[in-house]
Amino acid sequence: MADGVPVLLRRLQQVERAVRAAVAQRRESDPQPDDPFRGLYLSDEAVDAALAATREPFAPWPGSAAPSFSSPDRLATLTRAAGLTPLDEALLLVALAPDVDSRFEQFYGYLNDDVTRRRPSIGLALRLCGLPEAAAPARLRLATGAPLIDLALLRVDSPDRPVLSRGLWVPDRVGGWLLGAGAPEPLLVGLAEPVEAYGPPPPGAAALGRALERAGARLAYLREQPGGSAPALAAAALHDAGWNALAVDLPRLAADPQPAELATVLVREAVLTGAGLVVGPVHGGEPWPVWSRLTGGRVPVLAYGTQPWDPAWTAVPPVQVDVAPLSGAQRAEVWRAALPERLADGLDPATATAQFVLGAPAIRRAATVAAQLAAAACEPVDATHLRAGARTQNAAGLERLARRIVPEVGWDDLVLPAPTLSLLHELAGRARHRDRVLREWRMRPGGGRGHGVTALFAGDSGTGKTMSAEVVAGSLGLDLYTVNLATVVDKYVGETEKNLERIFGEAAGVNGVLLFDEADAIFGKRSEVRDAHDRYANIESAYLLQRMETFDGLAVLATNLRANLDEAFTRRLDVVVDFPIPDEAARRALWDRCLGDRVPRAPDVDLDFLAAAFELAGGHIRSAAVTAGYLAAGAGRPVGMAELIGAVGREYRKLGRLTLASEFGSWLPQALG
Template identity: 35%
Template sequence: MFNDGFAPSQIANIESQDANQRHLMDAVAWVGECLRLHAARQGPNATPFPPSPGGSALGRMTELFALSPFERSVLLLCAGMELAGEFPALCALAQQDPARAYPTFSLALAALPDAHWSALTPDAPLRYWRLIEVGGGASLVSSPLRIDERILHFLAGVQHLDEHLAGYVAAERSADELLPSQAALADAIVRGLMQWAASGAELPVVHLGGEDESARRAVAAAVCERLGLALFVMPAAALPTAPHELDALVRLWQREAALSGAALLLDCDELDGMDPARWGAVARFAERAGGLFFFSAQERRRLKRRVQVSYEVKKPDAAEQQALWEQGLGRAAPLLNGHLQRITTQFNLDAATIRSVCAHIAPALADVHTPQDVRGLGVALWKSCREQARPRLDDLAQRVRVLADWDDLILPPAQLAALREIALQVRQRATVYGRWGFAERSNRGLGVSALFVGASGVGKTMAAEVLANALDLDLYKIDLSQVVSKYIGETEKNLRRVFDAAEEGGAILLFDEADALFGKRSEVKDSHDRYANIEVSYLLQRMEAHRGLAILTTNMKHALDPAFLRRIRFVVHFPFPDAEQRTAIWRRIFPPQTPTQQLEPEKLAQLNVAGGAIRNIALAAAFLAAEEESPVTMRHLLQAARSEYAKIEKTLTAEEVRGWV
């Protein structure tokens, strides 16, 4: 009967489709006969309704939406208009009006058996589930009826997403191979859902939390695959807030879930900071959607009318990350073992990012032969990890272009030693926390926090650049105006996003003028004081739990919360440079390419200013000299110094410029 090229499952599917089509057309023909008998005034059709074969689309729809025999006949009456060419003429004949070549409720009530008026109400299945559409007309019973397109295709045995949902939901692809911990979590969720189903209770909303957004989807897809369901994803930001629009969307999804055997994942990761009306729409949709429903958000949201169970989807741990790297790098993995240990300690990447990095450097893997090739590949691997993790932080903070190195820092030996120790602790995290087991004792305080204290221009930001350069890490400066919010709870959410993104990308965070954010907790006099203290408390906890390097700068150490200071591992005081240090700064301030003439660093060091002001004076003098097409001289520096002093509202004394010109 079939070609040898068809597999047995394909043959069974074709035979099932043929049987479904035959049954549908037999049912449509039965309704057509009802119309003929009514037109001939010969009474109701005495022929019994064609028996439904097992698994027919019409039988399934009748069961899914609890259709009465009359409602099923009305649906077939509308389907006949699309499937049988004779139906328009039959409708016109039965209604004795050539202009009414379409089905109506009036025709159905008169021509079809087992008619009941309740089938016409808005709460009855035909209209509630929008199986049919009622056109505009003088009255309900005389208005044209039309079958919904999604319903017509389902009856014909063709599955596709409802076009009205196309702008809201998208099918989720099959999950990648899950990590062992994620597979175990998917199995646990399935077991829990099976227990709920066995009890006869409504399935709970499954809240998937945790840091790994892509893994949440993968776990949900794996759960649905184990249960034989399709998974669709809807961004919560697309939900309408108007009640009638939300109600229409809920019904459309409920209908689609029933027809497709599908579950829905509502993605709420982009909702931080959105208005309460949007969160209200999310809660209403989750409570009313029914069926298997996943709520993907880092934080759990309270639902009033539906039970919710929460599961945390964690990022791969160090061992799983190591396994992913070994799988992706193949034969090159053993050669890069030392690099991989450092990477898994510094970066907190998810499985998708690790696979992306491996794919990015895959062309270079075949050319690894010598130790030099291994070092080059390790550098490329590190660089790719940094680049893959940048997009999240680029949206939250300002990436600082790092240029300074150790030779650019002019500081006393004690401060330089403290900075080198900071770099040492970040570099050796893999050894101390990993191989030496300190991470197993506690998961707090595994990062490095440093407070740089000193007046403006003494080199605090430059020191942060030097550390980033030495450690080959990105440096991000946090804009407090974008972090601090007047809305309750928003500051904590913003900071959480910053810290999470920094941990993933291994980046260094620089909180400039930290006293504005990490100030002392005040006496509670009103609700604003209470929530301000909550913000500081959250920061204290988050700083202690942060696994990376966070640097804070301030020129007002006394303004910081004492409890916060106790959690800082390094406090480095940047002193105002003395004459010897200022001389060293002046000797290095001009690039080698800059033409200079008879500059005297010892005399320039008489200016009682910090390194930042020295740079401003040198740069202004260079512009003055360039305009005159001459080398930079003491005269240019004197003119620039006067301008800088006027800017900072300080008097340039004769003692400071004695012997300059």
């Protein structure tokens, strides 16, 4: 026998003793203890005995003290919140009685003249409230449109029965709440959760709170810009107006098989807890019953989303509020509030994370991650930790449309002319300071223009365009997302624009650098319209022109054919960087950088000859260096000139170039081998 079984048996013996005591107590007050038909009917004597008895506890449980119960007057609170009448209260109490005192099961079975029907019927409830069964105004209190039914405080079963014989019952959540229980509604787990308003209140929270408190507004729509904090703003406004906040996942609610029924449960939970609903994000495809149930006026509903409000969604017009991103100073305040006494000395979180457009909830989550990373390293939170935490708040949707690259190179890895490097630094600086220049100083006002930064990297293949984009992203602490044109261009009319819109839409909510490689394929020049193909191609280009101007992120267009880009795109670019073919000094530096410090070199390696003899771009030099490494590793010796020349010869053949003695000199046999 297992070790725990004897202990369990001894505890069950305590249950048996309690049952024996209860049976003895019952037999003392039972007028017919030996009735063989007990439970199948109720005699007058049994009902009289139940009326005379009380439902006090049986003998105290051995070795345990009776718990203390508090019974707050929640019925009065519910009456005020739901707008119940005295008759509504009476009907609710009649239906609740069997859940509070089990004797009422017998009473209702006796009065229903059916021992199996232990809940009150509508007719019985009306009569117990002193009203005739045919009283139409009273019966309407148990019909659709009345708060008891609309808020699901009371349920009516057996719809196939005549009205007066339909049963009434109170949902467990309502009965438990009236008795003082605090457990939330099980149906709402994962769908709705309370939200606390903490930290600095977002801009506009006080004004929206006044609209809720003084003007009696019950519906508001918060249109959120990238980096805005609509849920935080809504929660703060509700708390200012004296409401709790209950955040609702609207897409999950709309996808439920019975969304209208679940919306009713949500409103009931808000009424019970004195909360307003923070609902979103709104996409516009939610079914009408959801909106009609949520916006019935019982509780304030603050919806949020990124698209404009459609008046057809609800019959009640909402208070509309635009939620702008937090300023740099406001973000710094949230960072400091989330990381008290944990920041490294002299660290300004606003400067370290200026390139990240995050709302207050995202900053608090990022701060938690940053604190965990710093604690794991036994260090105070520095800029690296802050940026790593901020990157964890990127949505995953863009990764389905573009390839994410975690930058692993820095400025020292670039071998470029000084003017090109200067423009790259300028691009990084624009990304860091765009909030101050474009939002605080308003140097790009009007016209629906975005607050993004766009750049063009133009140059031959292998000149360092992609690597430079990675370096810029790494210097900002951002990830690089390379757009795959195969997922964008579509042969069907209009599909390319839809694919691009999905990419731009996802990128707006991601703190990263968006790289369009071979951009001339989709950002080409508009042409004269000669047939339908030209017409739709021009529409595509016109769409891209407009979308680039409203983009709020950081985008880089890379092309080998700058002349193929439409001039209208060039006007909308912030920085244009030309990547020239490296000169001899740059090529020598590239050869040295690509071979690195870990690769063993033979004494005959002549970098000066390689740089002077072969006019190759950086990408081709890197490819040749890797090939030489494989050749040397296969031969089991250090990298020497034989391997390097052989690798260059292979690179020439890939490029379709001739291997001439004038270039290779005495190394020509190795190049041809």
